[in-house]
Amino acid sequence: MTRLKGSSVALFAKKGRRVAALGAAGLGACAVLAACGPVQAGAAAIVGDQRITVSSLDTQVSNLQAAAKPYSQLPITTAQMPTAVLSWLIRFAVMDQVAATNGITVSQSEAEAGLSSLKSVAQHYGFASTTELLIANGIPPQLFPEVGQWEAQQTAYALKLNNGKTPSTTAEQNAFTTAITKSQCQAAKSLNIKVSPQFGRLDYTHYTVVATPNTLSQPAGKPTPASTTGLAPAC
Numbered sequence: 001m002t003r004l005k006g007s008s009v010a011l012f013a014k015k016g017r018r019v020a021a022l023g024a025a026g027l028g029a030c031a032v033l034a035a036c037g038p039v040q041a042g043a044a045a046i047v048g049d050q051r052i053t054v055s056s057l058d059t060q061v062s063n064l065q066a067a068a069k070p071y072s073q074l075p076i077t078t079a080q081m082p083t084a085v086l087s088w089l090i091r092f093a094v095m096d097q098v099a100a101t102n103g104i105t106v107s108q109s110e111a112e113a114g115l116s117s118l119k120s121v122a123q124h125y126g127f128a129s130t131t132e133l134l135i136a137n138g139i140p141p142q143l144f145p146e147v148g149q150w151e152a153q154q155t156a157y158a159l160k161l162n163n164g165k166t167p168s169t170t171a172e173q174n175a176f177t178t179a180i181t182k183s184q185c186q187a188a189k190s191l192n193i194k195v196s197p198q199f200g201r202l203d204y205t206h207y208t209v210v211a212t213p214n215t216l217s218q219p220a221g222k223p224t225p226a227s228t229t230g231l232a233p234a235c
Helices: 054-068 078-101 108-116 118-124 130-136 141-161 170-191
Strands: 043-047 050-053 201-203 208-210
Touching (some): 043 054, 043 078, 050 078, 054 078, 054 141, 078 141, 078 170, 078 208, 108 118, 108 141, 118 130, 130 141
Antiparallel strands (some): 043 050
């Protein structure tokens, strides 16, 4: 599976680089943060009609913590894991919406190929395996199939956009980047994503949940008043 410019590579941190930078390219320049709307008690986020509960997020974070134990010097801390996992759950939902809007479906074999394609990314970023790459970037093993589907959906979108051919020229790659960025933005708007202020705000640059200073003192499952600061995605 050919690696696409503007796809998931930009989301993965190199070995030795803190995952705080994950998905935050250009954040200092534009800092596009979404305002948090009211979120139901017990929900970490609401994405369309999907409710990501605090308990389900806690389970995935526990899975990630267990999977991380065999590795040393991972570029992610325990404190970063909840927002990292939540960010990935939101990204998967956004790409699912893009796929649905564009009539894209992927098979299990295509999803498996998508996951396998990340082996080259792992090597490029200094990880011994795809497993280490994904764990280091906040993805528990139980969500690896979703990563594969997410990759395959991007590839299918690129093929659809480029008349069945993998984008290869600079112009084709740039067209893919522009199109998928706009489609993800429109999908996110249609999903009316709400993140509990307990976890922070959603940065629409790469759909990353960004912790805010007042998010660390809130008990689990207890939402705080929504912030009115920030901008909805402009697309």
